[in-house]
Amino acid sequence: MTAPQEVHRASAGRPPRDDGESARLLADAARAIDAPGLVIALSHQGRRTFQLGEGLRPGDAPHYELGSASKPFTGLLLAALVARGRLRYEDSAAELLAPGHPVHPGVRAITLRHLITHTSGLRSLPIDFYPQALPRWSTAPYSRYPAERVVRAFLRARPRHRPGTRWHYSNFAVSVLGHTLAAATGTPWETLLRREVLDPLGLHGTRLLPGPPDGPDGDAVGHRRDGTPLPPLDIGGFNAAGAVRATPSDLLTFLEAHLPAAAAPSRPLAAALAEVRRPLLRRGLGHAHTHTLTWFRHPSASGPVCFHAGATLGQQMFLGFRPDTGTAVAAMCGRRVHRADPFITTVHALLTEKL
Template identity: 45%
Template sequence: MAEPDATTKPGTAAEPGTAVEPDGPSRPAAVPGVGAGVGADPGGPGADHVPVLVRAAAPYATAVTLAVAQGDRTAVHCHGRTARDGEPCTPDTVYELGSVTKTFTALLLAVMAARGELALDDPLERHLPPDWRPPDLRHDGPIRLLHLATHTSGLPKLPPGLLTTALPTWTSNPYVDFDDRRLRAGVARTTVRHAPGTRYGYSNYGVGLLGRLLAETGRAGYAELLADRLHRPLGLRTATCSPDARHRATGHRRGRPLPPWLIPGLPGAGAVRAGGADLLRFLRAHLSPGEGELGHALRDVQRPRLRLARSTDRLGLVWNLRRAADGRDLYFHSGATRGFTVVVGFCPQTATAVAALTNTGPALDGRFVQAAYETLKQLAKPTD
């Protein structure tokens, strides 16, 4: 892989550095059996898609979970075991989410904005720790929090200095030695070579730094803020940043078991792990935001902020947004660590949500990501 935590956008080629334009006023293995959870019937929505996902995760995965909501009907289908000699998977089996973490960071940003703790237009410097030196800007205009949440900050994919520390553990835990001290040094060494807000370039660095700024502003660690502002209010029981999560699946890379993923300097880019049932609760909250600050934030992350040049795709806060031919909006994001692949998405018009998880690193051909996205497309179709 080209970077420690690469994501694949279904149906498109990566276009780092494409220009952006404003959008709107403010963008065949056998299947031995499937279990169900979250109060769902065993043959509930999505059951027919599980074999496809299991094949897409073969030959190295030992676990696949598909969590689905269609209106009031929900199901969490669990295939396999947490490891080759592990316990059977359940709706609470915990997977590493990789870059799906970024959707949690975006929602935390929106919640803190709704509470008046910050504004999306705030410049980065306003929320840096006081002894940190900001990036060197070669153009007019500051990097704003909104730019970090829409991959338009001009920051590179990875912070300076990370690749050097990543090489010894490149195939297992490339971020493990990149801590807060190294992030501080990397920010000071960063040069931004084009004006913030003018070009799209997917950046683990940008969203990871956003998580650090939110922690600084909230006067708590990133994990503590998530637990206080999101996990408890949304009723998420398994969601955590801790590598010691109970009932966790073991990640695999080409069949080799891996240690838990650690990303101490950039947790906002990829530290969250959760079970399928909790991911479904998280997604369904976006379908029924409710009132109050959290409800406002759940709506705000979905509002299109920009559209990608030479594409019909748009971006909200972190979320990718693609409009189907029949006018349905599909929000989605994928994530990967060395040992896990996860895809999440939802469709407001049909009240559909899908989370697909497996405990093997992303295949180079993107089979699991594409199969999961096709599952979302199919399940989100209107029913007669």
């Protein structure tokens, strides 16, 4: 692991601190995690600090698979379309996706808001997903479940509970949302996300399809627990739930856009960014945790933390920010972590440090 590298981006009226505390915290975190391909990127009040793997620089670090950390991009896309008056959160997904198609009454009641907030009543994955995925579970479980199959599964579904009454995390639901937004706008999801979110925020190091392995513009290589390299993720028809790939610098740019200091009304997507920060529902033991349109929002001793984690077969991702302190953290590594692994707890703790 190389020494931390710092990039200065001063906030208006507030110069960045130069006490080395951020660099020390990131170096300590990297030693605690000790994972291949580890990158930790921190932004605090306009100052960026990167802890990078051997041979990497902030400008040419590879594209990492975000897995479920793609969902905040899809949530922001929905918020942007609503802010522009193209759609409403209360629109029926089934009616937008297949007008007039016969569906279960519970499916007809599922709205766009239900899909993105995991309150649709849908399963985590379609009921017929597992038989076809099991033979390829450790290599490409999604690859033979294309978009049209996701849509068919939704139109045939029977929600497990009434939409809007319970929270249950669902890759199926967010994937359906992506196909619904594409159908409602007559635009492929990849084109829609690029036009409405990635380009306005200047995220030119973010893409939705695999690139070449390694190299300045390549993809990070994921690994099994034993170090065996894995092929790039093929997400099949679940694009909106897990297809995004991005560089560490782009991920910090995405997170910095969510910080209030960057949310002037004239900024791109200002209304949508404000909307996705707003708490919407309570969940967890004792309803102690809140959820925004797309972010987990947990309390801490030093203020609320908004975050989303993600994992693919061989990579791990964490995105988080603290609106009250102007702090954002993006961390990624080329290994799927397991229950006892310190990756998530270590990088989450960076958001509650006093910098």
